[in-house]
Amino acid sequence: MAKNNIDYQKLSTRLDEVLAKIQSADVSVDEAVALHKEGVELIAALEEYLKGAELKINKIKV
Amino acid sequence: MARETPVFGVTEFVAYTNQTLEYAYPYVSIVGELANFKISKNKWVYFDIKDTESRVRCFGTVYMLASQLEDGMMVQIQGSPRLHPQFGFSLTVQQVQPVGEGAINRAAKLLEQKLEKEGLFDVARKRSVLYPPVKIGLITSAESAAYADFMKIISHRWGQLDIYLADVQVQGSEAPGQVAAALQALNQLPHSLDVIVMIRGGGSAEDLQAFSEESVVRAVAASRIPTVVAIGHENDVALAERAADVRASTPSNAAELLVPDKQQVAQYLEKNKRTLYQALESVVEYKKQQVKVYKDKLHESISQLFRQHNNALQQKQLLLHALNPEVVLQRGYALVRKDNQIIRSGLQLKKDDTIELQFKDSILMTNIIKIRRNDGKK
Numbered sequence: 001m002a003k004n005n006i007d008y009q010k011l012s013t014r015l016d017e018v019l020a021k022i023q024s025a026d027v028s029v030d031e032a033v034a035l036h037k038e039g040v041e042l043i044a045a046l047e048e049y050l051k052g053a054e055l056k057i058n059k060i061k062v
Numbered sequence: 063m064a065r066e067t068p069v070f071g072v073t074e075f076v077a078y079t080n081q082t083l084e085y086a087y088p089y090v091s092i093v094g095e096l097a098n099f100k101i102s103k104n105k106w107v108y109f110d111i112k113d114t115e116s117r118v119r120c121f122g123t124v125y126m127l128a129s130q131l132e133d134g135m136m137v138q139i140q141g142s143p144r145l146h147p148q149f150g151f152s153l154t155v156q157q158v159q160p161v162g163e164g165a166i167n168r169a170a171k172l173l174e175q176k177l178e179k180e181g182l183f184d185v186a187r188k189r190s191v192l193y194p195p196v197k198i199g200l201i202t203s204a205e206s207a208a209y210a211d212f213m214k215i216i217s218h219r220w221g222q223l224d225i226y227l228a229d230v231q232v233q234g235s236e237a238p239g240q241v242a243a244a245l246q247a248l249n250q251l252p253h254s255l256d257v258i259v260m261i262r263g264g265g266s267a268e269d270l271q272a273f274s275e276e277s278v279v280r281a282v283a284a285s286r287i288p289t290v291v292a293i294g295h296e297n298d299v300a301l302a303e304r305a306a307d308v309r310a311s312t313p314s315n316a317a318e319l320l321v322p323d324k325q326q327v328a329q330y331l332e333k334n335k336r337t338l339y340q341a342l343e344s345v346v347e348y349k350k351q352q353v354k355v356y357k358d359k360l361h362e363s364i365s366q367l368f369r370q371h372n373n374a375l376q377q378k379q380l381l382l383h384a385l386n387p388e389v390v391l392q393r394g395y396a397l398v399r400k401d402n403q404i405i406r407s408g409l410q411l412k413k414d415d416t417i418e419l420q421f422k423d424s425i426l427m428t429n430i431i432k433i434r435r436n437d438g439k440k
Contacts, residue, residue, distance in 0.1 A: 019338070046327070055223045060244075062247050
């Protein structure tokens with residue numbers, strides 16, 4: 001059974017947000033440090049998701 | 063000798079004729095032109111089938127109508143002839159379909175127009191598909207190249223997929239029924255699917271016909287679950303594709319549209335690791351710069367303050383120095399005292415007063431000889 005996909009979309013969207021914020025003009029050092037940490041964790045989780053190559057085929061009767 | 067011909071009552075005759083017809087033509091196929099096509103009470107269908115010289119009345123129900131029909135079309139009917147007790151001779155039709163490319167194309171065009179008018183193809187109806195999806199319903203022929211291509215591409219691009227496969231006929235008379243049933247079955251699965259994909263590879267117009275059948279198109283439009291449909295090649299557009307939420311040009315294209323390429327995603331993630339780090343670095347660097355600027359400013363402010371005080375002090379020092387009585391004496395002035403009091407005005411003195419004159423280097427005692435006012439008065 002494939003992992004719940006809401007993870008992927010949520011993680012992916014959040015990563016885009018983090019990247020936008022950390023590259024914006026008005027971010028403090030504390031924020032930048034926190035965003036960097038979060039971004040690294042998100043990327044790790046997404047890379048982990050990609051590694052799981054579970055393609056399952058179920059035949060249904062019509 | 064009188065020849066013996068049987069004499070019938072009218073009803074008898076009708077019954078007898080019908081018996082004969084049933085015996086001779088239980089079921090007959092006729093090709094001709096459709097005319098006077100009429101539907102009554104949404105249930106009964108009346109039309110004539112004719113050629114240049116003859117015309118026969120036909121009668122049937124709406125349930126036998128598989129295609130859109132129009133006066134002037136060439137059609138083939140299957141039916142039974144009958145002498146109606148009241149209405150005369152007619153054919154009771156069980157099947158009618160357009161024949162000849164012209165008629166078939168015309169029927170297809172009419173169906174397309176009808177469904178378009180109902181709004182089945184409206185862009186506003188089209189829903190977006192979860193990207194990437196996890197649970198995928200797949201309607202196709204499991205033996206087909208389309209299926210093989212689709213699976214190859216999708217498994218290469220992406221893992222984490224739960225595919226629910228409905229193996230159906232994708233051409234021939236059984237196809238529309240099976241495809242519509244598959245759509246229904248997939249819509250009713252307990253684990254709700256994210257998307258239903260319907261694919262079939264290239265073929266002749268007849269091969270692809272099932273996916274332009276009214277029942278199939280309606281089933282696609284009615285699907286609660288968003289649909290991605292790819293039938294035939296790039297240029298083939300089956301009506302089911304028009305009713306779908308997403309039309310892909312080919313089964314391979316459908317796989318590409320459905321999921322990302324995990325290799326590309328991996329590269330993107332790798333790149334963003336660097337981006338994150340660089341962004342953090344640049345923020346820190348910027349703040350360091352800011353701190354340095356403040357430090358310099360502070361330094362400058364303090365130096366300036368210091369200088370100001372120093373200047374002020376120096377000024378005061380100079381002033382003090384200038385006002386120092388000793389310095390005044392050095393310049394040649396003398397201090398005048400009488401009875402140890404400093405005298406600033408000569409008018410305080412009288413003739414013969416004894417005064418003390420303090421010079422820079424000595425003190426003189428002397429008496430006043432004469433006082434002369436500066437303003438000339440006595």
